[in-house]
Amino acid sequence: MRLGGVDLAGNLLLAPMADVTNLAFRLMCKRYGASLTFTEMISSDAVVHGNEKTFLRGMTCEEERPFGVQLFGHCPETITAAALVIEEMFDPIVIDMNLGCPSPAITNAGCGSALLRSPEIVSDIFRDLCENVNTPVTAKIRILENMDDTLDIANRLEEAGVCALTVHGRTREQGYQGFADHRYAKRIKEELSIPVIANGDVKDGESAKRILEYTGCDGLMIGRAAMGDPHVFYRVSRFLENDEVIGTCCEQRRDDLLEYIELLEKFDLMTHVNMKAHSQWFTRGLKDSRRMRMEMGSADSHVSLVECIRNMCGNNSE
Incomplete structure (x- = not known):
């Protein structure tokens, strides 16, 4: 195009x-x-x-x-x-x-x-x-x-x-x-x-x-x-x-969210983003997404937020 x-x-x-x-x-x-x-x-x-x-x-x-x-x-x-x-x-x-x-x-x-x-x-x-x-x-x-x-x-x-x-x-x-x-x-x-x-x-x-x-x-x-x-x-x-159908999974969303946060940090954008809203979007449709969002929302530091994201899938997959 x-x-x-x-x-x-x-x-x-x-x-x-x-x-x-x-x-x-x-x-x-x-x-x-x-x-x-x-x-x-x-x-x-x-x-x-x-x-x-x-x-x-x-x-x-x-x-x-x-x-x-x-x-x-x-x-x-x-x-x-x-x-x-x-x-x-x-x-x-x-x-x-x-x-x-x-x-x-x-x-x-x-x-x-x-x-x-x-x-x-x-x-x-x-x-x-x-x-x-x-x-x-x-x-x-x-x-x-x-x-x-x-x-x-x-x-x-x-x-x-x-x-x-x-x-x-x-x-x-x-x-x-x-x-x-x-x-x-x-x-x-x-x-x-x-x-x-x-x-x-x-x-x-x-x-x-x-x-x-x-x-x-x-x-x-x-x-x-x-x-x-x-x-x-x-x-x-x-x-x-x-016509290839490719699915998505919790691990894909987790990795994308971690990369997204890395890029936000790289360009000094973390303070300009509502991470609560964005984490809701990245977990939308996933099994046990409410728990994931609650844990992310209760994170009291950047380190704890990243740790929550790393652990968000557990044994779940989509």
Whole structure:
């Protein structure tokens, strides 16, 4: 798959997720086969005002490249100004604009999926952005209730100059409930000439293959299924290549969590991560996971936390 002028090794992308896709986690997903990773979404206002915590979200290293940075905002001038700072500081292969986040904290500010209700503003944002930055621009959208309105947004984005579009098959009102409707990605792919990436309910190899075949999209973006399970990229890619079904087990999750902590330490990110939440994700679905999480939550030092993780599987396996 070619994106932003770069030939990617595959067509599986890691979704940008707040409080999830830090550099350590992105590196793990990349090692397991993610073709492109994205930072957590970054506020364009915060970039323009020089917020240091915001720049931490864009931290990268050579091992991660190629990677993308995702911005959110609502003012065309501010978004473009932030994008110019981002491309100078981090040199991503693409700058992605968020038109999909359903969080009230984001939509109440007129950002994220709220922008889908203002197509003229969308056109203004992307026209200004694509005309003034050197880095290729992509967009991630949710669907609207009406197919024609969704197609209108998609066409506006292509006309403005975006080089690819990711379509999450849920509406803003759905949040993350219900099922993704991939009819929209299918129609958008049929109508646009740029690469289209399907997002939503990509959980395993079977779902990935089904969505790709149905929509005809160029790639897939994996989000929640990767939380605490970066190995999902390996399992999905192997299934897409040769229908091989690879399982996971407690030992796999344990080793991944230990490696994740090592990377967090390496990049001085431990204090920026909610380890209680992250340990819940890494133990999700495992036998006796409640006990594992309680033991990790009661750890009173880094050494004791690592020891809990080393011992978390016992004789269990999945």
